[in-house]
Amino acid sequence: MPTYQAQVFVTLRPSVLDPAGTAVKSALEHMGHDNISQVRIGKLIELSVTALDEGSARSQLNSITDQLLANPVIENYEIRLIPVEELVVGTEQLRREI
Numbered sequence: 001m002p003t004y005q006a007q008v009f010v011t012l013r014p015s016v017l018d019p020a021g022t023a024v025k026s027a028l029e030h031m032g033h034d035n036i037s038q039v040r041i042g043k044l045i046e047l048s049v050t051a052l053d054e055g056s057a058r059s060q061l062n063s064i065t066d067q068l069l070a071n072p073v074i075e076n077y078e079i080r081l082i083p084v085e086e087l088v089v090g091t092e093q094l095r096r097e098i
Contacts, residue, residue, distance in 0.1 A: 003050045003084040004057045010070045010077045011042035045069055054081055 012018050021039040028036050047064075051057035061079050070077045 001050050001052055002054075003048055004054065004081045005084055006047045006049055006057065006061055007080045007082075008045040008047070008061065008065055008069055008077055009042060009080070010045065010065070010075050011040060013074055013076055016074045043069075048084070054083075057081055 018040050020041040024041065025036060025039040028039070047061070049057045049060060051060060058079060058081060061081075065077050065079065066072055
């Protein structure tokens with residue numbers, strides 16, 4: 001069975017206030033970064049999952065995220081999957097280029 005590297009990005013829904021983002025934006029302004037207009041803080045969760053296919057992996061990750069990783073009432077999420085063999089090939093290619 002193939003293994004996938006999964007990245008789950010969890011962010012607050014646009015209608016939900018983000019006090020951490022507001023605090024970071026304020027700190028950036030005090031540091032002289034006046035060109036930053038909006039900051040939203042989220043989470044990145046990385047998992048490795050072995051499944052029959054990408055659809056099965058995505059279905060399992062949707063269930064895990066809905067039940068544990070995100071609060072569907074106030075948060076949105078996005079799941080990205082990369083087959084591990086693509087990561088290995090990419091790493092080997094990078095080593096040859098260096």
